Amino acid sequence: MTFSLATPSLSSLLSSTTTPSFILLTVTFALSYFLLSKRRKLPAPIIAGDGTTYRHPPCLPTVPIFGSMPFMPAFPTQYKYFTKMREQYGDVFAYYMMGKYQVILNSKEAIHEAFVKRSTDFADRPRAGVTNVLNPRHKGILFRNYDDNFKKYHKLSLGIMKQFGFGNRVMETRIMEEMKYFMENLASFEGCEFNPTPVVTKCSMNIVCGILFGKRFNDDDPDLSDIIANIRTSFNNIGKIFMVNAFPFLRHFSFHKKALQSCVDAQNKIFKMLEQKIVECTVGLEFAEEHIHKESTTSEQQADENNYDIKIESTYYNHHQLQPKDDQGDQPTSSFIRSYIELEGPNYDKEQLLHFMRELFLAGTETTASTLEWTLVLLANHPDVQEKMFKELERVLIEEQHQKEFSTQKSDENSGQIINDVSKLASDSKLNCSKLNTNESLHQSNEKVVNYKSYLPFLEDKKCLPYCDAVFNEILRYKPVAPMTLPHVTMKDSHVMGFFVPKGCTVFGNLHGAHHDPRVWRDPEKFNPERFLNENNEMIVNKEHIVSFSLGKRSCFGEILARQEFFLSLTNLVWRFKIFPPEGQEKVNVDDVMDVTVKPSSFKIRLIERF
Numbered sequence: 263m264t265f266s267l268a269t270p271s272l273s274s275l276l277s278s279t280t281t282p283s284f285i286l287l288t289v290t291f292a293l294s295y296f297l298l299s300k301r302r303k304l305p306a307p308i309i310a311g312d313g314t315t316y317r318h319p320p321c322l323p324t325v326p327i328f329g330s331m332p333f334m335p336a337f338p339t340q341y342k343y344f345t346k347m348r349e350q351y352g353d354v355f356a357y358y359m360m361g362k363y364q365v366i367l368n369s370k371e372a373i374h375e376a377f378v379k380r381s382t383d384f385a386d387r388p389r390a391g392v393t394n395v396l397n398p399r400h401k402g403i404l405f406r407n408y409d410d411n412f413k414k415y416h417k418l419s420l421g422i423m424k425q426f427g428f429g430n431r432v433m434e435t436r437i438m439e440e441m442k443y444f445m446e447n448l449a450s451f452e453g454c455e456f457n458p459t460p461v462v463t464k465c466s467m468n469i470v471c472g473i474l475f476g477k478r479f480n481d482d483d484p485d486l487s488d489i490i491a492n493i494r495t496s497f498n499n500i501g502k503i504f505m506v507n508a509f510p511f512l513r514h515f516s517f518h519k520k521a522l523q524s525c526v527d528a529q530n531k532i533f534k535m536l537e538q539k540i541v542e543c544t545v546g547l548e549f550a551e552e553h554i555h556k557e558s559t560t561s562e563q564q565a566d567e568n569n570y571d572i573k574i575e576s577t578y579y580n581h582h583q584l585q586p587k588d589d590q591g592d593q594p595t596s597s598f599i600r601s602y603i604e605l606e607g608p609n610y611d612k613e614q615l616l617h618f619m620r621e622l623f624l625a626g627t628e629t630t631a632s633t634l635e636w637t638l639v640l641l642a643n644h645p646d647v648q649e650k651m652f653k654e655l656e657r658v659l660i661e662e663q664h665q666k667e668f669s670t671q672k673s674d675e676n677s678g679q680i681i682n683d684v685s686k687l688a689s690d691s692k693l694n695c696s697k698l699n700t701n702e703s704l705h706q707s708n709e710k711v712v713n714y715k716s717y718l719p720f721l722e723d724k725k726c727l728p729y730c731d732a733v734f735n736e737i738l739r740y741k742p743v744a745p746m747t748l749p750h751v752t753m754k755d756s757h758v759m760g761f762f763v764p765k766g767c768t769v770f771g772n773l774h775g776a777h778h779d780p781r782v783w784r785d786p787e788k789f790n791p792e793r794f795l796n797e798n799n800e801m802i803v804n805k806e807h808i809v810s811f812s813l814g815k816r817s818c819f820g821e822i823l824a825r826q827e828f829f830l831s832l833t834n835l836v837w838r839f840k841i842f843p844p845e846g847q848e849k850v851n852v853d854d855v856m857d858v859t860v861k862p863s864s865f866k867i868r869l870i871e872r873f
């Protein structure tokens with residue numbers, strides 16, 4: 263083999279065999295230049311104003327140009343590496359990623375201090391290359407800077423979500439409506455093993471649709487498959503082009519150009535469907551001046567801008583109040599879109615609403631679907647947990663109801679006599695479901711025939727179901743489907759746990775790290791719902807350490823919906839079915855797959871109806 267020292271001519275450089283190496287050389291040179299020029303010197307760790315000097319956080323090993331990248335696993339699984347690095351580097355550390363200085367918050371304490379205590383300092387989002395193409399005017403809220411427009415739209419929309427969640431209970435009604443279809447779809451497999459992902463995806467998509475449009479899609483509606491396919495296309499392609507965020511010029515290269523175009527096409531298809539839905543949802547909407555004013559004042563009060571830590575556990579209403587007004591009369595169906603446009607008025611910003619709705623689909627379907635998939639896997643692998651949940655549900659839904667009804671009936675009959683035999687009735691009615699396996703699922707006690715299927719768990723039961731609540735919290739802790747927060751950006755020089763964080767720095771909360779911190783959780787790698795119960799197993803403890811939805815001003819917008827949806831799905835699943843691994847398997851064996859969320863790799867499951 264010989265080497266020529268002669269300078270190659272331009273034509274030979276551009277010849278078909280050498281062009282790729284020439285391009286590679288140029289790109290490498292451009293990259294190196296770009297990265298070196300981008301890596302800025304860190305400012306002195308002094309906070310202007312108070313003059314206090316802080317330390318820079320410890321930094322992961324770094325090499326020129328690529329920063330800490332060569333030491334880290336590939337992008338999606340970095341959260342595990344960060345969790346491991348806590349032992350060596352502590353709760354707050356930094357690293358360089360392609361020339362950019364970034365900070366990781368690795369414990370609940372650090373996340374709380376930054377995102378709640380110094381919430382405004384850490385509330386911005388980065389301007390990413392991909393977002394600049396897909397959403398050049400930065401509409402919606404997900405990637406909006408923390409500015410007055412963000413505050414306005416966030417407050418308006420969160421007000422509607424709170425009203426739907428706790429006020430008129432539209433949310434619970436829509437979720438329970440979807441539960442009917444979800445349960446029937448699962449039952450249709452009649453105990454045979456199946457892959458639950460498509461059924462779970464349809465359910466979580468339809469719940470978001472139920473809230474946004476006031477209506478679910480029929481399972482065979484092509485619009486439903488289209489929207490699921492378009493969301494998937496967006497996710498698949500966003501994954502492929504994330505390097506465009508670091509190097510915007512890459513978007514001109516064919517591979518990235520094609521992937522970006524697919525994202526744009528998918529987005530346009532979603533927008534087209536949403537525009538049609540806006541028309542349907544606003545039929546007959548009138549904008550009387552006083553009405554708009556009155557309604558928006560109420561909504562602003564409910565939104566309570568200063569209270570970002572949503573009090574999910576606020577009072578629930580009783581079962582009889584469940585039907586929202588719109589299902590009882592001729593009024594149009596309540597929907598997020600209708601309420602939003604009613605409050606914003608006829609000149610509402612349509613582009614803002616379209617982007618926001620698309621974000622709700624992106625952020626609100628995969629997350630809840632992945633949580634449900636993990637729920638099926640974990641329950642199938644822990645039959646003891648299922649049985650404890652079922653026993654608790656049976657006690658609360660059947661026996662205690664039965665006691666109440668019996669005592670009311672007796673006190674009517676005996677006109678005021680004290681009833682002593684209520685506990686006898688309760689023990690008489692303690693039924694073994696497997697013994698009474700009739701088609702109508704009627705369970706007979708001495709005094710009464712109980713139709714188990716007609717009793718369903720609702721949100722108001724949560725306070726009487728500590729074990730179910732413990733399982734709910736343990737699934738969120740054990741498998742945080744969003745293991746890291748979205749990127750936050752500091753709006754000014756700030757500090758956390760004594761470490762300096764300069765203005766404009768990208769900061770991530772490692773939620774997985776917080777949930778697997780051995781200083782907070784004993785045996786964090788063990789699935790153990792009992793860790794959330796006090797010594798008498800009757801009260802929930804430690805749930806303040808759960809940060810699945812993040813904290814502070816940029817915490818999950820859909821937390822109210824996600825919590826209600828997850829609690830109702832979990833309890834309704836266990837109430838209706840026994841969940842098993844496929845025949846001949848002791849466990850459902852899955853790996854973590856990091857897509858946009860952490861979900862289980864493809865798996866099969868068997869569900870047997872309890873009654």
Ligand code: HEM
Pocket residue numbers: 403404405470621622623625626627629630633743744746747748749750771810811812813815816817818819820821823824
């Ligand atoms: C189990 C279900 C869910 C989990 C675990 C989850 C988790 C998260 C997390 C960790 C963040 C990032 C917070 C941060 O950057 O600090 C987030 C943001 C967000 N989530 Fe969720 N989420 C869930 C369901 C939902 C649902 C159902 C919706 C809406 C329908 C939703 C809408 C959003 C939006 C719009 C944001 C961006 C908030 C902002 O930038 O201010 N999420 N979520």
